[in-house]
Amino acid sequence: MSALTARGFGLLVAAVVLLGAGFRFAYPELVLLGTAAGTAVGYAVTTAVWRPRLVVVRSADPDRVARGEPAAMTLTVRNAGRLRSASLVAEDRCGDRAVPVPLLRLRPGRDTTVRYDVPTSRRGVVPVGPLRVTRRDPLGLVALARPYGGTVPVWVHPRVHPLSAVPTGAGRSLDGRVDRVPHGSITFDSLREYVVGDELRRVHWRTSARVGELMVRENVDTSLPRIVVLLDNRAGAHPGRVDGVAESFESACEAAASVLVAAYREDLPVVLLPVAPEPPGAGPADDPVTRGGGPLDLLAAARLADDDVLGPATTRLRRERLGDTLVFLTGPGGREDLGTVGALRAAYPSVVVGVFGARGPAPSGAPGLVVIDAADGAAFAAEWDGVRRW
Template sequence: MLSATGWGVLAGGAVLTPVGYALGYGEAAALGVTCVLAVAVAVLWTLPAPVLGAERQITPSRVGRGDPAEGRLTLTNTGGRTRRGLRAVDRCGERDITVDVPPLRPGTAHELRYALPTARRGRVPVGPLRLERTDPLGLARRMRPYGGSDTLLVRPRVCPLPVLPSGQAHHVEGPASDTADDGSLTFHALREYVLGDDLRRVHWRSTARTGTLMVRQMVDVSLPHTTLVLDTRRRAYASEDDFELAVDCAASVAYAAARSHFPVHLVSEAGPVLHTDGSGNDGEALLDGLAVVERSDLRSVTAAFDGLENHRGGGALVVVTGTGDTRGLSAVDRVRRRFDRVTMLRVGAEAAAMRDVSGPASDVPQLHVASLDELLAGWRWEAVR
């Protein structure tokens, strides 16, 4: 297909040629013919389809917001001619990333690397890849898609936080413990027997069905657990950057608990987000879940606390909200007595100016956070309070 320049040259040639002949201007007619011939040569130049192999790799496939990620594209010339004038165009989200390809001799391969945008959370589709061949004058080009699409998952940024004490003892074995007191254990899963397991926990029905000795794995429910309320309302935040910082704060709190293998329950006014029991790779699952959290248009955050009225009691409650609209935040008073500890994070660029201003549920400890560095400093103080 012709580029914008190519269409302009063709139109100029189509006008100059007949006008020059009609008015007796040989130079104008010659220029018009040259323009038409240049477009014809450009089309013939780009007509042959390149015979190439293309393979893309995203490294890493999961990355924190703002951290570097790159695409690695390996092009192999599987044809019998040297290919020149190629450009690789890779679609990344809503923008195109264009990389020039050096001449490829037959049978040779070349790796291209290019940075991928990671400024915003979410699933960023990468691809499909297009190879663009243009003539030296840029009059014509030919595009051909290669391969499919990949996904780059941009997750929240986290800072290392201590676990907020909640009045319960930390079990040294973590939540999936086979040595905790029986009164604090609930069934978690079945697994194969290993030498040293208590034979009283053998599940004989599953053993007979599978032919493999299976035992019950129990969860220590006496462990400190964290309930996290994330306010996702648009009106609660002055800007999108403030909301992104709030998600980063929520991710940091949740990841600190999950990293210590403690249960985490994450909710918003739009409903439950994620629940982990402290086993497995819960920290990664929390970051993946928070990577796709979006802002809501609800007016009040009250609904986030409705499901907490039946909370079994104990643990820490952390409320993450912005510096804007506070409608519904007073509902924390209804549920605060069911938790050992309650903390509210007021997140946003204006947080520093609000430190001396009473907010909703003023008797609940509040941390005003304008950056992750301030969260780290304030959270450490709160943890030893």
């Protein structure tokens, strides 16, 4: 984007006035001055339009951190042109902050490196870039700004609070708390192509003969507990917001991250579901810049949705039966919905509810529910480890 500076606009107006007056009253001196002023503006535009060849490389260290942990961005700008890129002013975008980058008189073939901290005080996805380079002419009449390089996201995950206990599921192992069979042992799940290292006794010969290639049976171990984390991201469930941030929702995200990490540590299957999914194309998960690769990235990009209906989420959970342990994490506005969640006990033998930010104790909702009232994620972790039954 280019624009005349105040000095350039004034000189252009002066050129028009001088030329008009000179031709109108036949004053060659005024025509000469007007021509000189117009020539200066034209020279400034021509100089500023020239595009310097800059190569921008950026690297986040690291690109995924927990809230409050340090993260840094390293930006390297190299002059790939043959001419000196004089009078350049540059700044990098880091979220809502502008970071100045020194590029004044960067010689051909040389580069400059800038390293700065990325703000991680809030959970979210921090887009960094692109670099905005402003080129000015020597007279300061025209300023032309162009973007260079792409955008690199930094995922700020919720804080993770260690959990020493995990649900043991509806099925019990005879040899321990849970079974440890690598490929499952009880229930047939699907067929897949054979890969080197698979046991030949798991080959399904009838299907292999029909399709012309080796097919292997995949089984699942139904004694392994399967955990479903239902994150209540309805705006009505988290009414208290300060500067657009609902602390109860941040605490729910921390609790969800803590349950996910505890399940990963124990090699247990776990699924993360939001109550109100964002429509396609409307959320960070649909943006190629901020699209993540796992549940913790989804938690970093999670935000409150206007949809205030819990019914579709519970209907899906009842129909698909994604696990045997349901963990429902909500805010003070979701306390009245515990009866709806408690109705899922027929499909999920173990239901744990976490209520954050409530001023009073949550209602019982339904018999058999384990209800944890917590002020934040740390209090939830302490209460979670104190649960004696699932």
